[in-house]
Amino acid sequence: MIDSALIPEGVKRCPFWQFLLALAVTGAVLLWGVYALLLCWFKGLNITGMNDYYGFALWIWADLAVIALGGGAFFTGLLKYVIGKDELKNIINYAVLIGFICYSSALLILAIDIGQPARNWFIFWHANVHSMLTEVAFCLSCYFGVLCVEYIPLILENRQIDKVPFFHNLSHNFHEIMAVFAATGAFLSFFHQGSLGGVAGVLFGRPFGFREHILIWPFTFFLFTWSAAACGPCFTILITKLTEKISGKQLVKPNVIHLLAKIAGWMLTTYIIAKIADTIYWAFFTLPDQGFNVMHFYSNNAFYGPWILFTELIICGVIPAFILITRPLRERPALLVTAVLLASIGVCLNRWVMVLQVMAPPVMTFDSWVLYVPTWPEVATTILPVAYGVILVLISFRYLPIFPQEKELNPIDSGA
Amino acid sequence: MKIDRRCFLSLGMGLSAGAVLTPLPWKLADDSSIWSQNWEWTPVPKDDVASYEKTACSLCPGGCGLLVRKVGNRAVKVEGMPRHPVNNGGVCTLGLSSLQLLYGPTRIKTPLKRIGNRGDGKWEKISWRAAIEAVAKKLGDHRKKGESHMVAAIMGSDRGTVPQLMARLLTAYGSPNFFRMPSAQDAYESTLYLMHGVQAMAGFDVDNTDYVLSFGSGLIEGWGAPVHMLQANSRWKATGTKVVQVEPRLSNTAAKSDEWVAIIPGTEAALALGLAHVILKENKQCDFVSNAAFGFDDWVDENGQQKKGFKQIVMASYSPEKVATITGIAAEKIVRLAKEFAGAKRPLAVAGRGSGNTPVGFQEMMAVHALNALVGSINRPGGIWTVPEPDYVKWPAPEMDQIAAKGIQQGRLDGAGSSNAPYARFLLNRLSQADTKNKYSLKALLVSGANPLYSLPDTKAVQKAFDGIPFIASFSSYFDETTQYADIILPNHVFLERLEDVPAPRGFHKPMIGLSQPVVSSKYDTRHIGDALIAIARKIGGTVSSAFPWNNYETCLRTTLADKWPMMVKNGFWWNQSYLPSNNGAGFHTPSGKFEFSETVFSTYQPVALEGDESAYPLVLVPYDHMRLSSGYVGSPPFMMKTVSDKIVKGNDGFVEINPETAKKLKLADGQSAVLTTPKGSVNVRVNVFDGIRPGLLAMSRGLGHTAYDDYLAGKGVNVHSLMGPVEDPLSGLDAAWGIRAKLTKA
Amino acid sequence: MKNEHHGAKKYGMVIDLDKCTGCGACMVACMSENNVPFKKDETDKLRSITWMRVYKLTNGKAFPDTEICYLPRPCMHCAGQHEGHSPCVSVCPATATDYSSETGIVSQIYTRCFGCRYCMAACPYHARYFNWWDPVWPKGMEEYLSPNVSPRMRGIVEKCSFCYHRYQLAMDKAYVSGRRELKEHEYQTACTQACPADAITFGDLNNPHHKVHKLVNPDNAHHGRPQNSNAFRLLEKLGTNPKVYYLSSREWVRKSGDNYQAEDRKSAGHH
Numbered sequence A: 001m002i003d004s005a006l007i008p009e010g011v012k013r014c015p016f017w018q019f020l021l022a023l024a025v026t027g028a029v030l031l032w033g034v035y036a037l038l039l040c041w042f043k044g045l046n047i048t049g050m051n052d053y054y055g056f057a058l059w060i061w062a063d064l065a066v067i068a069l070g071g072g073a074f075f076t077g078l079l080k081y082v083i084g085k086d087e088l089k090n091i092i093n094y095a096v097l098i099g100f101i102c103y104s105s106a107l108l109i110l111a112i113d114i115g116q117p118a119r120n121w122f123i124f125w126h127a128n129v130h131s132m133l134t135e136v137a138f139c140l141s142c143y144f145g146v147l148c149v150e151y152i153p154l155i156l157e158n159r160q161i162d163k164v165p166f167f168h169n170l171s172h173n174f175h176e177i178m179a180v181f182a183a184t185g186a187f188l189s190f191f192h193q194g195s196l197g198g199v200a201g202v203l204f205g206r207p208f209g210f211r212e213h214i215l216i217w218p219f220t221f222f223l224f225t226w227s228a229a230a231c232g233p234c235f236t237i238l239i240t241k242l243t244e245k246i247s248g249k250q251l252v253k254p255n256v257i258h259l260l261a262k263i264a265g266w267m268l269t270t271y272i273i274a275k276i277a278d279t280i281y282w283a284f285f286t287l288p289d290q291g292f293n294v295m296h297f298y299s300n301n302a303f304y305g306p307w308i309l310f311t312e313l314i315i316c317g318v319i320p321a322f323i324l325i326t327r328p329l330r331e332r333p334a335l336l337v338t339a340v341l342l343a344s345i346g347v348c349l350n351r352w353v354m355v356l357q358v359m360a361p362p363v364m365t366f367d368s369w370v371l372y373v374p375t376w377p378e379v380a381t382t383i384l385p386v387a388y389g390v391i392l393v394l395i396s397f398r399y400l401p402i403f404p405q406e407k408e409l410n411p412i413d414s415g416a
Numbered sequence B: 001m002k003i004d005r006r007c008f009l010s011l012g013m014g015l016s017a018g019a020v021l022t023p024l025p026w027k028l029a030d031d032s033s034i035w036s037q038n039w040e041w042t043p044v045p046k047d048d049v050a051s052y053e054k055t056a057c058s059l060c061p062g063g064c065g066l067l068v069r070k071v072g073n074r075a076v077k078v079e080g081m082p083r084h085p086v087n088n089g090g091v092c093t094l095g096l097s098s099l100q101l102l103y104g105p106t107r108i109k110t111p112l113k114r115i116g117n118r119g120d121g122k123w124e125k126i127s128w129r130a131a132i133e134a135v136a137k138k139l140g141d142h143r144k145k146g147e148s149h150m151v152a153a154i155m156g157s158d159r160g161t162v163p164q165l166m167a168r169l170l171t172a173y174g175s176p177n178f179f180r181m182p183s184a185q186d187a188y189e190s191t192l193y194l195m196h197g198v199q200a201m202a203g204f205d206v207d208n209t210d211y212v213l214s215f216g217s218g219l220i221e222g223w224g225a226p227v228h229m230l231q232a233n234s235r236w237k238a239t240g241t242k243v244v245q246v247e248p249r250l251s252n253t254a255a256k257s258d259e260w261v262a263i264i265p266g267t268e269a270a271l272a273l274g275l276a277h278v279i280l281k282e283n284k285q286c287d288f289v290s291n292a293a294f295g296f297d298d299w300v301d302e303n304g305q306q307k308k309g310f311k312q313i314v315m316a317s318y319s320p321e322k323v324a325t326i327t328g329i330a331a332e333k334i335v336r337l338a339k340e341f342a343g344a345k346r347p348l349a350v351a352g353r354g355s356g357n358t359p360v361g362f363q364e365m366m367a368v369h370a371l372n373a374l375v376g377s378i379n380r381p382g383g384i385w386t387v388p389e390p391d392y393v394k395w396p397a398p399e400m401d402q403i404a405a406k407g408i409q410q411g412r413l414d415g416a417g418s419s420n421a422p423y424a425r426f427l428l429n430r431l432s433q434a435d436t437k438n439k440y441s442l443k444a445l446l447v448s449g450a451n452p453l454y455s456l457p458d459t460k461a462v463q464k465a466f467d468g469i470p471f472i473a474s475f476s477s478y479f480d481e482t483t484q485y486a487d488i489i490l491p492n493h494v495f496l497e498r499l500e501d502v503p504a505p506r507g508f509h510k511p512m513i514g515l516s517q518p519v520v521s522s523k524y525d526t527r528h529i530g531d532a533l534i535a536i537a538r539k540i541g542g543t544v545s546s547a548f549p550w551n552n553y554e555t556c557l558r559t560t561l562a563d564k565w566p567m568m569v570k571n572g573f574w575w576n577q578s579y580l581p582s583n584n585g586a587g588f589h590t591p592s593g594k595f596e597f598s599e600t601v602f603s604t605y606q607p608v609a610l611e612g613d614e615s616a617y618p619l620v621l622v623p624y625d626h627m628r629l630s631s632g633y634v635g636s637p638p639f640m641m642k643t644v645s646d647k648i649v650k651g652n653d654g655f656v657e658i659n660p661e662t663a664k665k666l667k668l669a670d671g672q673s674a675v676l677t678t679p680k681g682s683v684n685v686r687v688n689v690f691d692g693i694r695p696g697l698l699a700m701s702r703g704l705g706h707t708a709y710d711d712y713l714a715g716k717g718v719n720v721h722s723l724m725g726p727v728e729d730p731l732s733g734l735d736a737a738w739g740i741r742a743k744l745t746k747a
Numbered sequence C: 001m002k003n004e005h006h007g008a009k010k011y012g013m014v015i016d017l018d019k020c021t022g023c024g025a026c027m028v029a030c031m032s033e034n035n036v037p038f039k040k041d042e043t044d045k046l047r048s049i050t051w052m053r054v055y056k057l058t059n060g061k062a063f064p065d066t067e068i069c070y071l072p073r074p075c076m077h078c079a080g081q082h083e084g085h086s087p088c089v090s091v092c093p094a095t096a097t098d099y100s101s102e103t104g105i106v107s108q109i110y111t112r113c114f115g116c117r118y119c120m121a122a123c124p125y126h127a128r129y130f131n132w133w134d135p136v137w138p139k140g141m142e143e144y145l146s147p148n149v150s151p152r153m154r155g156i157v158e159k160c161s162f163c164y165h166r167y168q169l170a171m172d173k174a175y176v177s178g179r180r181e182l183k184e185h186e187y188q189t190a191c192t193q194a195c196p197a198d199a200i201t202f203g204d205l206n207n208p209h210h211k212v213h214k215l216v217n218p219d220n221a222h223h224g225r226p227q228n229s230n231a232f233r234l235l236e237k238l239g240t241n242p243k244v245y246y247l248s249s250r251e252w253v254r255k256s257g258d259n260y261q262a263e264d265r266k267s268a269g270h271h
């Protein structure tokens, strides 16, 4: 193969033309997204489906969702480097890669979303420390820096790069300090996941999003961090399983997966209990004080009904949590995949509800529901990060030793 | 090369510090944000010395005083003039938006001559000299051919120096055909003419009344002097003046009234007479009818014929029970309303639907006026006043040469003032009946301050009538529908560039003249219509020319206003503050010298027969007026359009209001598309399901469906006038069609 | 001067809904005063910049018991539960909207706003508007633009400023004549001035001599809660602490100001 020199030693990769084809297909999708992005910048956000009542687009949901799903990076890092679950070293690289993709996408999305992209740095320069978004911006940017630091050593491990002594040593040094970065990352993530939750939770003018506070943080602050810690690893497992399926080989040993699944399961279980408690408190204490009945937010419109609450809490919460904490269940591959899939959907649904549904119900008695329908540029720019992520996975998987156990699990026949 | 930890860390820190210290990223970020704050396509208004200029608004008959804020020579804001007798600092949406007319894209910038077919919008720029010559030649030719009477003029008003110059031009030239656009004023004037024997305007002392009974008048929707009425309405709230609104639809006036009486439309005259019945039965009428009125009781005419008095007619035919079946209002309510009305100290009954541009039946108008007479609210504080026509235009009668005299003798095209319509002055509704009723056809038409091709009912027929007129000249400042259909355009200045008297605010109870003063110098190659008319007359020559002794319009205006001029320039207006009309002999110039109840008008109940067959058209369509849309000759500027609800126009779709019950019967849901058909035409609309409208009734806002003007207005909604048709009132000859039968079907 | 009121101002508005006729003059006065742009189609009300918007309320009853009330809605200049904790100000990450403790006015700095729209999400009154498009005036119409308020660029948020430039101009004038305090009439907003129904009253809620204070008698110990029984504020229960008060003699109108879905309806009205 033309690029064999770059491929890690002892592993087998698909033919180069297949790789190129896959790149081309996702590249086309990526270009479509980039075109939409440029349209948003040069024509303005009028080409979106947003309006003055509905200022948050599909991509903001995508932003929050990818950050939650990318939560596998910080939480797995925390488990491995800080808590010392060493087996997880076999999946941490992939977790970091997924995290890197998710967070770089998130930053890109924010750059599309703002009406004056050239002024994006005002958020740092004129920072309002009371704003959850300021907190998000600071922590997100810093944590992205951390992810870079965590991802760079992986790049440096590429066969050819590693041959350069400078990079070899650099990589070594990075590894040595990784625990510090992992701890920093976990700390930062705690805050930005939390402050993303705070974004809706502090909106005391929007009863659907608003939650009571603990100190300066609304409940959603904690719930977001918690759910990211629970569902991020689920997503890492899901993507690992998907990669195994597509590449046709096992990449990570089951015990590693099961360990992560078990931990995620317990996180999910505790999270969902807290979330249900939060919902009950909100429905029976917070809302009535503001003059609302909980059904106000689930009726009189064409889309949002109690089904969404049920799906989020029960189908995508209680059920996967139960599967993941029950050993016989989680060790059945089909159920495991179902559970991590449901958990991933659940956290996405939660982010949808906490971003997009917040905008929809009327608050003034003489206002009405506003449902938002995204336009194609929003869909394209929302898919853009997915395409970008796939490309990054394709390249990283091909050229970098992402899965330390791959060689051992898939010995190459000398005849091949 | 070996990198140890220390080296590694210092490298990292060095890189970070380096990046921060180089000016490049900061400079770039800063520059980009500065650039985004100074986009050259986002205008930066120039600053200059600020000042205020006084003027008077003539965009509607309201006559508000305005203060215009200027920066340098730019007008930047319109405000109401504080302490002005009409609007005391208030101002309406149209006045506020007038700068968008002044600086807007629909202005006509030079004189134009049509080069394509009529209405194609193909024009050629011509000079003012050429334009004046063209009009003068056309008129001169007709005069030579003895066709001077075949030239007509349509104006928005007949009062003040400019309409009088136009009327004078026609008279000296030899045509009796000066037209004023129709409105409820026509019916009011005819009523005052018949019952008071005077040629006067109706004024309403709304500030001193303590009970208002309105027969569908849009008291806060453009009726009378709009801003004056809005302010009166607030005073009524403060003083506890009760307002009763009789109307089949919950208009804004009905919504703000103290009591909404949702009558069966078209039966208002019966209600008024029913109320009269109760007042008379209860013997609550006041001395006015016995002292100063004629025809109240049975009488014998000069031929010895027994005539029925108003009292006998009303007592015989309008018992509350009977009226209840006609009007749909419970008999007890009729009795209560009558007692309240008669029991009030200074009650006032008013008529004229909506802003006063919807026709009213003569009987209805007179019945309402009779109610005022019964309680004595005629020419007294808090009542309806006769306000003399402005009398400051005292020019000597023009010298008439033979052609002129002969032309005038031909009589008016519409027969107004003649035996078949003795009480009417202008009957523009008869214009579209050219083939059938009119004695002769028009050869030329001059239009100013009016947009008949949009505003007159049955637009198609009006257009057909215009097709039969070989020469149409428009003096409009804007490309309105009529102007687009003209052959030549002599654009007037916009009022903010114009010096002009603005007399007689509609419905105002005291004689008053506002002064429109040029706030900014004229922007384009436009000319004051007064100057254009003088120039045309000069060009025609002979006695026509000598009828215009002034060198220019300004001289004409100054000499005409004479001793009022200094006060007008100083205050922006003149008024006769102490005016109070006489409510005894001196106020009445009828044959009896008293207030007269007309037997012919009241003898039988005659509701206006709406056009259309009930079986084919089971519903009734009525137009309504809306303060956020201009329904007069000026189209709504962009600011006004912005304020209009998306339940009135959405995209280009116009809406029709319908009661939920009616909508359900027609299986139409809110917002759904439908086809609205009247005997005059068929249009696509969407339905606005609204609880506040009477079942069976459809209502559509005026002021939409323009085909002319700019992209901010043209093509939006439906012109309700295109669906209406005139119905002549047999008593007055005036159009009385307050609605038309209609049907609505799913699209 | 005896009647002069010193100290922090709390500019606010009282709108008498019994008087308001829904005529829309306040909306146009505001657009004209503040260089608000417009487009060819403004019928999508979800994307139409109207710093002042007049809502139409109905009592929901069938013909002929239907009633209508118009409710003009500028920015409420919310103070929040502690002065300056407005829903929008507290969330803006770039301090592009600010609460003035001197006047109580919530400002908007157009050149600093970067268009994240978080403040819009925070405002329950929908008083904030995004510039989805570049503002474009038809050729020639830029001539009427006022130099006192800068036109806004695409991609940023704008809203009612209580005509702050009028405050500045009035202050400048006062300073020239050696005063530091404004008289009531010296600072009035464009909508107040234009309203033909005299429905809008504007002034310093902290000043007992000002009409606004007399009309609602705000209880400053309880976040400005009105003590006039006909007065109410929109969404009081959310704790936004608005500085725009409404007057209505009709109970259904007063009740439309807030949500009462979870409570005994008897306790509705103001509390």
Ligand SMILES: Nc1nc2c(c(=O)[nH]1)N[C@H]1C(S)=C(S)[C@@H](COP(=O)(O)OP(=O)(O)OC[C@H]3O[C@@H](n4cnc5c(=O)[nH]c(N)nc54)[C@H](O)[C@@H]3O)O[C@H]1N2
Pocket (backbone or CB within 6 Å): none
């Ligand atoms: N909220 C808010 N805060 C601001 C600003 C803002 O825009 N908004 N602007 C900031 C800026 S740019 C500035 S410069 C500062 C200004 O802040 P300050 O310097 O506090 O300015 P002043 O309010 O003018 O107060 C100056 C004081 O000096 C007194 N004074 C006047 N003449 C003399 C003199 O000859 N001798 C002495 N000893 N005293 C004198 C005056 O009476 C007054 O009490 O405020 C800053 N703070």
Ligand SMILES: Nc1nc2c(c(=O)[nH]1)N[C@H]1C(S)=C(S)[C@@H](COP(=O)(O)OP(=O)(O)OC[C@H]3O[C@@H](n4cnc5c(=O)[nH]c(N)nc54)[C@H](O)[C@@H]3O)O[C@H]1N2
Pocket (backbone or CB within 6 Å): B037, C108, C109, C110, C111, C112, C171, C172, C175
């Ligand atoms: N009457 C009166 N006049 C004074 C003073 C006074 O106390 N009273 N003080 C004097 C003093 S000391 C000073 S320093 C000057 C201050 O005078 P100015 O600088 O004119 O006044 P400011 O109101 O502080 O700010 C100017 C404008 O900048 C905008 N702005 C805020 N942030 C940004 C940004 O990031 N970019 C851009 N482009 N614009 C931004 C604000 O919205 C505001 O409209 O005034 C002087 N004049």
Ligand code: SF4
Pocket (backbone or CB within 6 Å): B057, B058, B059, B060, B061, B062, B063, B064, B087, B091, B092, B093, B094, B095, B096, B225, B226, B227
């Ligand atoms: S009411 Fe009529 S006269 Fe007064 S400002 Fe409005 S358009 Fe002008």
Ligand code: SF4
Pocket (backbone or CB within 6 Å): C019, C020, C021, C022, C023, C024, C025, C026, C027, C054, C070, C072, C194, C195, C196, C197, C198, C199, C200
């Ligand atoms: S201008 Fe006055 S009356 Fe008209 S809508 Fe506004 S507040 Fe109401």
Ligand code: SF4
Pocket (backbone or CB within 6 Å): A205, C074, C075, C076, C077, C078, C086, C087, C088, C089, C106, C122, C123, C124, C125, C126, C127, C128, C159, C240
């Ligand atoms: S009304 Fe909205 S924009 Fe105005 S201060 Fe309150 S939250 Fe902010």
Ligand code: SF4
Pocket (backbone or CB within 6 Å): C091, C092, C093, C094, C095, C096, C097, C112, C113, C114, C115, C116, C117, C118, C119, C120, C156, C157
């Ligand atoms: S849109 Fe502008 S004002 Fe609003 S929160 Fe974002 S930066 Fe602040």
Ligand code: SF4
Pocket (backbone or CB within 6 Å): C029, C030, C031, C033, C034, C051, C052, C074, C075, C159, C160, C161, C162, C163, C164, C189, C190, C191, C192
């Ligand atoms: S106070 Fe000024 S900015 Fe606010 S709505 Fe009124 S006119 Fe507009």
